[in-house]
Amino acid sequence: MKKKPLTNKQGKVRELKREDIRRMRPANEVLSKNLMKMLSKRKPGQRGPQKEPKKVSVTIRYSPEVVKYFKKTGEGWQIRMDKVLMNYVKRHHA
Secondary structure, eight states, rough: OOOOOOTTTOOOOOOOOHHHHHHHOEEEEOHHHHHHHSEEEEOOTTOOOSSSSOOOOOOOOOOOOHHHHHHHHHEEEEEEEHHHHHHEEEEHHO
């Protein structure tokens, strides 16, 4: 049985089937020892060094109108909200 390619001519990955998953092998079986040494030694789920300062996770309540407004702006609304607050801080910083 001929294996179906995982990508099309444009490079888009097709939906993986159970058989595709079964054929997959651990990285240490298919990559060279040198490359494996170069790969990060992070644990699964552990983040690497950040390009920008880390943000602080907080729980906060906003007015429904504020949340509705920003959500209407689409994906990335939380980043836009952060930028608005950051601009406020820059303008009002003593």
